[in-house]
Amino acid sequence: MDLRSPAISQIINLWISEDIGRGDLTKVIFDNQTVSAYWVTKNDGVFCGGLIIKKLFKTIDPLVHIELLKNDGDEIKKGEKLLNLQGPNSSLVTGERTSLNLAMHLSGISTATSLLVKKLKGSGILLCDTRKTSPGLRVFEKYAIRCGGGVNHRLGLDDAAMIKENHIAWTEGIGPSIKKIRMSSPWTSRIIVEAETASQAIEAAEKGADGILLDEMDLNEIKSLVPKLREIANKSDQRITRNLVIEISGIDPKNVEDYKFSGVDLISTSAPITKSSWIDMSMRFDKKESY
Numbered sequence: 001m002d003l004r005s006p007a008i009s010q011i012i013n014l015w016i017s018e019d020i021g022r023g024d025l026t027k028v029i030f031d032n033q034t035v036s037a038y039w040v041t042k043n044d045g046v047f048c049g050g051l052i053i054k055k056l057f058k059t060i061d062p063l064v065h066i067e068l069l070k071n072d073g074d075e076i077k078k079g080e081k082l083l084n085l086q087g088p089n090s091s092l093v094t095g096e097r098t099s100l101n102l103a104m105h106l107s108g109i110s111t112a113t114s115l116l117v118k119k120l121k122g123s124g125i126l127l128c129d130t131r132k133t134s135p136g137l138r139v140f141e142k143y144a145i146r147c148g149g150g151v152n153h154r155l156g157l158d159d160a161a162m163i164k165e166n167h168i169a170w171t172e173g174i175g176p177s178i179k180k181i182r183m184s185s186p187w188t189s190r191i192i193v194e195a196e197t198a199s200q201a202i203e204a205a206e207k208g209a210d211g212i213l214l215d216e217m218d219l220n221e222i223k224s225l226v227p228k229l230r231e232i233a234n235k236s237d238q239r240i241t242r243n244l245v246i247e248i249s250g251i252d253p254k255n256v257e258d259y260k261f262s263g264v265d266l267i268s269t270s271a272p273i274t275k276s277s278w279i280d281m282s283m284r285f286d287k288k289e290s291y
Helices: 006-020 050-060 089-119 138-147 165-170 174-184 198-206 219-234 253-259
Strands: 034-041 065-068 081-088 126-128 161-163 191-195 211-215 245-249 266-268 281-285
Touching (some): 006 050, 034 089, 050 065, 050 089, 089 126, 089 138, 089 253, 089 281, 161 174, 165 174, 174 198, 191 245, 198 219
Parallel strands (some): 126 266, 161 191, 191 211, 211 245, 245 266
Antiparallel strands (some): 034 081
């Protein structure tokens, strides 16, 4: 994630504007004295959001200085300090709520991701996210997935083409759809087919899909199907050699270990983003003026 991106700056400005509105009504009671504060975590977890928080506070007031004591992706323990802040008292108060909300949310995603990644350790299977993200927060939530040890699926509809259930139902089907997309897209673009049956998966492999997502399939069916799909892909006469990526989704995250030896490359799940709990944090003020 490039924090220098104008798009990122625009989003951060929207966050600040949402909370400040026409102006913080408590600002009149402050004298803009330089003060110090720190963040502390109330839960164990995996930290995420430090770099974004630094940019957010700098946007509010360039005089605010932040020293990160934990990097994004670091494990954190209850009671640990996460970062130190120094700057005008009114500016630290102004940025407190928005910055904490974001870091607690992203750290919750990183923590949930890390727990699932650890369950897959040694299998060679990567855990990846989906497009089930909060509108306006996708790039940040997907960054949190990476901080937890996961990998990102497509960021948007322009990253890769995924032929899903509705595409199959409302078009000419898998084969013709792959052909049309291939003809109209750059050769660097990937085509993924979401298959709900073995026959759909086999057709996708035969017609040249770059990736096949096996959705809500039985584990035994997955184990028997994976070698067949790889054999079909290896026999492909495509001009550009394919390395077929096989992915599964629609499984209960609590049972992710059952799929360690299924032979797939990816397990995609929305759970770390849609079902994770926030990691509780708070900002506390030092009595001293600087650290």
